[in-house]
Each structure stands twice: as C-alpha cells, then as structure tokens.
Amino acid sequence: MNDAKPIPHWRLLVGVNRTQSWRRLKSAVAQSRLHAFLMGLFVVGYAWLAYALFHKALQFTSSFPGLGPVLIERMMFLLFAFLFLLLLLSNVIINFTNLFRNKETQFLLSLPVPRQVVYRWKIFESGILASWAFLFLIAPLVAAYGATYNAPWHFYLVTPLFVALFVVLPAILGSWAALGLARWVDRRAFQVAAVLAVIVLIVAASSWLQPETVTDEMLETRVLDVVDRLLARTRFSLFPFLPSYWVSSGITQWVEGALMGTFFFGLVLLSHTLFFGYLALTRTGGFFYGALSAVNSRGGGTAAGWKFWKRKPALDQAAFAPRPLDRLARLLWWGRGDTRALIVKDIRTFWRDATQWGQSLILFGLLIAYIVNLRHFSHRLTSDFWIDLTSYLNLGACALNLATLTTRFVFPQISLEGKRIWIIGMAPLGMRRTLMAKFLFSTAVSMGVTMALVGASCAMLSIPPGRILYFTLTVGVMAFTLNALAVGLGAVYPNFREDNPSKIVSGFGGTLCLVLSFLYIIGMLSLMAATSRWAFGGSSVAVFWLGWVVFLGGSFLLGWLPLRAGIRKMASVEI
C-alpha cells in the first residue's frame, strides 16, 4: 500500500466503465450485425428525416412576414424550457435508482473511495443516461433552426457547447432532489405526495390555460397584438432566471449575429454551471451518504414524520388472507388463477416502485390537463378544417402519449423479472402464457384509459357521436399494436442483468420500440386522415374502407410479428 501517492479514483472509474461499455457494445454488435446495422440506420434515418421535416416546417413558419420569426423564437425558448423540465424529472428518477438502488454504489462505498467521488461518478453517469436521448431528439431541430437562418459554421460549434453547459444544471438539481426525496420521504409518503402534486398540476394547468378573447375586428387589424396575447401563456419560457432562457437567448442571438449577447448569456450559464457544479462535486458527498444510510435503514418502515398513515402489519394467518387487490382481480380477471396471480404481482410491484408510476402520473396528468382545456379551444374553432385538424392531432397526441407509456413501462416488463425469471420459467404457467398475460393486461388497461381520454377529448371538441366512435376505435386498435410491439420487443431484447427500467429502455430494444411506435403512429395517422370520409376534402366510401383495411392489417402485422418473435424467443431463453 502506498499512502503518499494520491489515488486517481475518477480516472479508474471512468476507465473501468468505459471498458465495460465498449465491451457491451462490441458483444451487441457481435451478437447480431443485422440489429446493429438497423440501429445505425434508425439513428441516421431519424436524424435525416427529423431534420428535413423541421427544416421544412421552420421555413414555412418563417415565410410569414413579421410573425414567423416571433413564433420561431418563442418555439426555441419553449423547446429549451420544456427540455429543462424533462431533464430535471429524468435526472431525479435516474439519480434515485443510480444512487440508492445500484450495486456498484454499494461496492464502491465499501472500498477506500471517498463518498464525494462515488457521488460525483454516479451523477455523471446519471446525467449522461438522462440526457443523451433528449439531446439526440432535439439535435435535428436545432440544426434545422440554424439552417433556416443560414447560421454561420461556428453556430454548430457554439450550440453544442451551450447545450453541454446547460444539461449540467438539471443533472445537479435532479440529483439534489433525489437526495432530498431519499433522505426525507419514504415510499408511502412519496405516493401520497405525487398523487396530490398531479391533482394540483391538473387544476393549476386547467385554470391557468384560460382562453383569450379575440374579436374578428382584432384579427383583421391587430394581428401582432393578437399573436402576442395568444403567446401570453408561453411567456414563462422568457423568465430570465430559467437556465433554458440563457441557453435559448445565447443560441438565438448567435444566429442573429449579436455575438456580445451570446457571450453574456454564455458567461451567465458558465458561472451557474461552475457554481452548482462546484457544490455538487465537492460538497455533497456527506449528504449523499446520510441519504443512502436513511434509505438502507428504512427497511419498509415509515419515516418518523410520516407515521400518521402507517398501516399495521398483518400478523400470522392474517398475512395470507386475500387483500382487496386479490379480490378485485378475482372479480375482473376470469382467466386461470396462475395468470391472475402474475397480474396481481405485476400491479403490486408497479405500485410499490414509486419511481415507476410517478412518471405515468405525470404523463397522464399533463394529458388530462390538455383535454380539459380543449373545451375552451373548441369555442374558437369555427372552420371545419381546424376542427378536423385538431381532432386528428388530438388522436396523435393521445397515441404518442400511449407509445411513451408502453415503451417506458410495458417494454421492460420481461427484463424486470431479471434473475427471478426462473420462478415463472419453472412454473407450469410457461413463458408463452406469461407473455400473453402481460400483453392482454397492459392492453386492457391502456385501451380503457386511452379510449376514455380520446372519447372525452372528442366530446370536448363537440364532434358528432359517429366520429367519436371512429376516433376511439382507432386509438383502441393502436393500443393493441403498441402494447404487442412493446411486449414482443421486450421479450426479443431482454436485459436480465439490469434492475433499473430506465437503463433497460435506453438500450437497443427500447430505442427500437420507441422509434417503431412513433413511425407507426405518424404513418397510420396520416393514412387515417388521408382516407377520412369528412376531413380535408373527404374521400369516397371505397377509399375510406380501404384505409381501414390497411390500418387494421398494418396494425395487426406490426403488433403480431414482434409478439410472435417474443414468444419464440422466450420459449428458447436459457435461464
């Protein structure tokens, strides 16, 4: 042992994890060159297609004299404001699992590695995990923005620098939020707090997003004033203390040639990143250890401050008595007892992992707030074109939300069985029925929820009953396909070594599932709109039914093929 020589902990950790990641990538490529090629194709294809679409859309928007640049600039501010929010949420969740549920963390803490170094390493890892997909998704839009305004070449060098500084802030704030949650809030408290937060969010969003009164006279004479009023609800993105404001201001000013402005916002961003970075990298290790110890010491009990809703533990025989969920499942699930037990187990596991359902609550909360506000929107729609456009976009929004949920929660289901897969694998239930049970259950739940949401949103738009039926049936079929795709691909690309669902979804299978889901939705939505009987000029009866046949056939194939492949893979999986 050499006490005098400083140990390069950080370099060792980076080195060992770099080797691990590189070998994982190599073994993934070696396992199937075709998959690796398809993955590469998706990456390039998405980047190209998204860039082309964004560029076209931005060029179209910028063609409105006076109005275009205002709209585009606001869009950039909104993009980074929501990116900040999403990165923050993503970092909270990933940091929580990475800091407190990760075996490497425990291993490192048992070695002579300072707590601060372990914390630093874990927030770095979480930051990358939480940010890369978002950055990949927005990169084509930012590039298209530069191209629309013929930005100089150095725009494409400065922008990544700004974004790199920007993502550090939500990574640090997210990790601090995760530390706070872990330290002071136990699972049950978090469950109650999350439900309350979502209710508050829905109520606040519903009351905040009130419609603006705009008269015909105003529309004809004071267009910019009207646009400004319509944009009033997006003004939060211009709040100067938001990091997203600094990054969007820096980027937009660089395009405009106001380099000093960019320099100023760059320095604001840099100073905050350095300040918070310094605190996180040098002063948070002790608090992290306290939070970790609190999590490890909780042991299913309730933290001292939250005892008022503590449930008394069942004792002896009472512990085996059917709980309300078992009774409910017996009422609702007429299938065999073993599949029912599997479903009940899945629900319990989901409910007891607060990070899992916390995210679905947020997604549904936002969707409900959106639908509730459609009733204000419908009063403004006088033209059939806008009603039709809104109703199809509404269908798209619900379907995209559903795709996010199926990729995030349904796809990792098989992987999350992890090392426990032998329990199901050895049971008479069999892997085929396991997969089908998971598929049918997730489809039933998501179908019910999304059909209700689409039905409600159509009603808010005052659409005739026949069309409401049309939209709800369409989203019902999509729910079938998206769930089959998620369950099937989840079984084709299982990751039994990983306990963290976020990491499972970040892999090849999860990315493929998300991309295929989105492509399917965009394709089918375009098809349904183009063959609609009433919208956008209207089609003949034959074209309408042909559209439905193609929709049903395509949906069935895209759902059934991965599901069948998943069943086959699971039948031959070596546990």
Place this chain on the structure above:
Amino acid sequence: MIEIEHLTKHFGDLKAVDDVSLTVSKGEFFVILGPNAAGKTTTIKVMAGLMKPTSGSVRICGFDIGVSPIEARRRMAYVPDFPFLYDKLTPAEFFRFTGKLFGMEEAAMEAEAERLAKRFNLGEFLAKPIEGLSHGTKQRVAIVSALMHSPEVVVFDEPMVGLDPHHSRVLKDTLREQADAGVTVFVSTHQLSVAEEMADRIGIMHQGRLAAVGSHEELQAANRDSTLESIFLSLTNDDE
C-alpha cells in the same frame, strides 16, 4: 483490531442491532453465528460503513468508520454475501482495478494477485469475462480482490456460500494463516463446523443482541452443553 461500542441500529420500528459491544483483537479469528434476521449482516454493513449506526460506534484499527471512513476501509477487506463484480471485465482486470483503488504499487499488485489467484485456482479464468464464470468462481474472484491489498482486518459475510469443499478448505486455511500473521478476521456464517474448527472466539447473535461470546470451550462451560449446535439452538430458541 475491531472495536464495536454500544452499537444499535433501527430499521423504522425494528431494532436490528441492539446495544452490541465487542472487541476483536489483532490476530484473532472471530466467527459470528446467528439465525436468519439476527442482525449479523446489519452489524457487518455498519462495520463496512455502508450504513450509519443509530447509536454507538465502530472502530477499525483505531479509526472510527463514521469519522474516518477512508482510513478504516483502507485497512479492511470486506466481502458481502452477494458481491458486486464488473461483469464485462476479466478477473485480472478486476484485480488491477481494486488494487489501484487501494493504492497498491504495480509490482506488489501483480505479485499478490498472482499468488492469491494461484491459491484459489483462478489461473485458467484470469482472462475470461466475469459474466461467464460460475457463482463459486465469482465468489473466489471477490475474495482474492478483497485480500490482495494485505488488509489488517478481514470482514466476510457468508464467504463459504457457493464454494465447493476444496475451495472452502483453501479459504479457511487462508483466513487462518491471515489470523496467525496478525490480521483480525471477522466472519459471519451459518456453518457451525466452520466456527468450531476455525474460531478463536465465537459470537452468537439473536434478535439483534449478542447472546453469547467466547471460545468454544468457554461457551460449553457456560451453557453446560457439549456441542456448538446444542448451544446455538438453546440460545436462539424463541419458544423458551
């Protein structure tokens, strides 16, 4: 040397460790026994600094694990019941990584890793990815990586699990030699034979408390029982 003073650890309302005080001297082989949920692993995790005690303290070679964790861990080898290993690394790379984390010199690291790997028959596995190794082989990798920095205190939680009889023997001999060389050895196990054969002193934990501590002979004398099994059963019987 390990010094545990009035150690108490609560999990919510549950008292997992209840006012445990114990000193394990330099060169002593101490085996802790106890039924499931007796508090052995919790005690060991507090000793390893993986959780804070509710009250009390643990000192490793004079360093309080809560106050000077780095100094304490630098002198300690800890292997948990389910050790973590980087699955894409080879054992040789893993030894190198842990050796460097302990600040070992290159030459010493290589020599120790080679010596211990030979002793635990890891030679043929040194260049193979850890993910492909059997449970027992992984356990041996974890043991070698823990011992190679020449610790002054060894804390192993259920180290025999997964090891075949041959490698259990190797581990027992290695730990005995370590104790004879002045290393403090603290092992938790469910195998009473290990305690009977190896331990200088045995501790029996029950419901978070140290129900008995002493050499095998002292325990026999105090409990008027001939075998460790009957002593263990009588001390940990909840029905009485």
